[in-house]
Amino acid sequence: MAEAKSSKTIVFIAFAVGLALMGGLAYLLTNIKGNKDVSGIYTAKYVEITEQTNDPEHWAKNYPRQYASFAKTQQTGTIKTPFGGNAREDKLKKYPDYVRIWGGKMPFAVDYASARGHHYAMIDQAIETKRNQPPFKQPGACAHCHTGDWNKLVAEIGVDNVTKTPYKELYDTGKISKKGVVCADCHDPKTNDLRITRPGLVNALESQGVDWKKASRNEMRSLVCAQCHVEYYFQGDNRSVVFPWANGKNLVEGMKIENQYEYYQKINFSDFKHGETGAPMLKAQHPEFELNAFGLHAQSGVSCADCHMPYMRDGNIKVTDHWVRTPLDNINGTCMQCHRGQSEAKIYERVVDIQTKNKELLRVAEKALVSAIDAINAAKAGGATEAQLAATFELQRKGTYFWDYIAMDNSIGFHAPQESARILGKAIDFARQAEIEAMKLKSGTASAVTASTASQPAVKK
Numbered sequence: 386m387a388e389a390k391s392s393k394t395i396v397f398i399a400f401a402v403g404l405a406l407m408g409g410l411a412y413l414l415t416n417i418k419g420n421k422d423v424s425g426i427y428t429a430k431y432v433e434i435t436e437q438t439n440d441p442e443h444w445a446k447n448y449p450r451q452y453a454s455f456a457k458t459q460q461t462g463t464i465k466t467p468f469g470g471n472a473r474e475d476k477l478k479k480y481p482d483y484v485r486i487w488g489g490k491m492p493f494a495v496d497y498a499s500a501r502g503h504h505y506a507m508i509d510q511a512i513e514t515k516r517n518q519p520p521f522k523q524p525g526a527c528a529h530c531h532t533g534d535w536n537k538l539v540a541e542i543g544v545d546n547v548t549k550t551p552y553k554e555l556y557d558t559g560k561i562s563k564k565g566v567v568c569a570d571c572h573d574p575k576t577n578d579l580r581i582t583r584p585g586l587v588n589a590l591e592s593q594g595v596d597w598k599k600a601s602r603n604e605m606r607s608l609v610c611a612q613c614h615v616e617y618y619f620q621g622d623n624r625s626v627v628f629p630w631a632n633g634k635n636l637v638e639g640m641k642i643e644n645q646y647e648y649y650q651k652i653n654f655s656d657f658k659h660g661e662t663g664a665p666m667l668k669a670q671h672p673e674f675e676l677n678a679f680g681l682h683a684q685s686g687v688s689c690a691d692c693h694m695p696y697m698r699d700g701n702i703k704v705t706d707h708w709v710r711t712p713l714d715n716i717n718g719t720c721m722q723c724h725r726g727q728s729e730a731k732i733y734e735r736v737v738d739i740q741t742k743n744k745e746l747l748r749v750a751e752k753a754l755v756s757a758i759d760a761i762n763a764a765k766a767g768g769a770t771e772a773q774l775a776a777t778f779e780l781q782r783k784g785t786y787f788w789d790y791i792a793m794d795n796s797i798g799f800h801a802p803q804e805s806a807r808i809l810g811k812a813i814d815f816a817r818q819a820e821i822e823a824m825k826l827k828s829g830t831a832s833a834v835t836a837s838t839a840s841q842p843a844v845k846k
Contacts, residue, residue: 488660506565533567680801743798753816784815
């Protein structure tokens with residue numbers, strides 16, 4: 386009797402173990418199949434895709450799941466957060482101090498609106514904007530990031546001929562279309578592997594000894610974003626797109642704002658001359674990649690795509706969500722993949738709290754910069770010369786650049802809250818120093834030594 390029970394027990398245990406193994410095997414096979422999309426392996430290719438295939442709808446025939454979410458980037462006005470969304474908003478009306486901080490005459494002081502997303506990268510930045518209309522003459526270098534025709538156009542006429550040709554001419558002559566970001570910008574047409582197509586990033590990485598072709602897939606899920614979501618300037622007659630990262634011992638050090646600023650100082654570069662004070666100025670772009678490098682998420686191995694293009698399930702297939710947007714619109718699919726112990730409401734509240742505090746610091750910095758401009762104008766009216774104002778100009782330039790660096794970051798400081806607050810604290814300090822130095826000049830108590838030894842970068846147009 387005991388032996389019979391023992392035999393039944395053994396059979397039951399064996400049966401249970403067998404079921405567990407079968408379940409594990411089934412899960413493994415499902416996971417492998419689901420991850421085929423992630424690794425870029427496909428069993429069926431319905432159409433040929435080449436380097437010249439820049440139409441996302443053509444790619445959609447092979448990758449319908451990815452295109453289904455990518456097509457949602459065409460939506461506008463469907464997402465609203467306290468500090469953004471995907472609707473077009475006139476920021477100069479919302480923040481009128483921007484006009485004076487940028488001097489009133491440069492392109493951004495005439496037209497600056499919020500971005501609506503990748504689909505509108507070309508439409509909003511080149512077509513439906515005053516920044517690309519007379520008297521302004523933006524170079525084709527802007528196409529480096531804003532057109533989905535980049536790869537095709539470069540193959541036809543070469544990088545230098547693209548970047549130095551007037552931007553408006555490229556569009557008016559039909560060389561570039563309304564296409565914004567497209568599949569080929571980030572994916573190899575043959576393998577679907579992530580890749581870098583923009584020379585600005587390739588050259589910047591090379592300058593720091595980084596071979597992107599050896600990067601892991603997780604690293605590539607950030608590097609493809611770094612092709613455009615960065616600080617840059619246009620160099621030389623060819624208007625080559627250059628990232629100012631070379632002033633550091635390694636990539637992260639080179640991306641520190643102080644080192645980027647010193648890089649510009651060393652090459653004697655300025656973007657424009659301030660319309661009121663005459664100071665040579667720098668215009669920050671959108672340094673999400675650099676700022677993010679100093680935040681906890683990036684330092685913990687979280688990629689840009691983990692938050693803005695998370696994995697999702699389509700049946701039993703695991704795919705990347707190509708509806709690139711704020712994580713606040715998909716907290717369960719983004720933040721809560723790691724922060725499981727918190728509710729969506731608490732996470733939302735935490736993010737908005739960080740952004741609110743950075744916005745407060747931005748407003749303080751803006752008031753300080755306007756006060757500095759007023760003080761410099763008063764000193765000039767009192768007879769102060771440009772030579773005497775040289776040190777003050779540099780403080781205005783530096784304060785504006787540090788403020789602009791955070792004002793242009795689309796995360797409103799969330800990518801690196803502490804670093805953002807530190808930078809804005811310095812921006813406020815530089816602005817108030819500029820105001821004080823200008824007031825000293827007006828009263829005749831400024832330090833002649835300080836003023837005469839300051840350097841003024843030449844304005845590059």
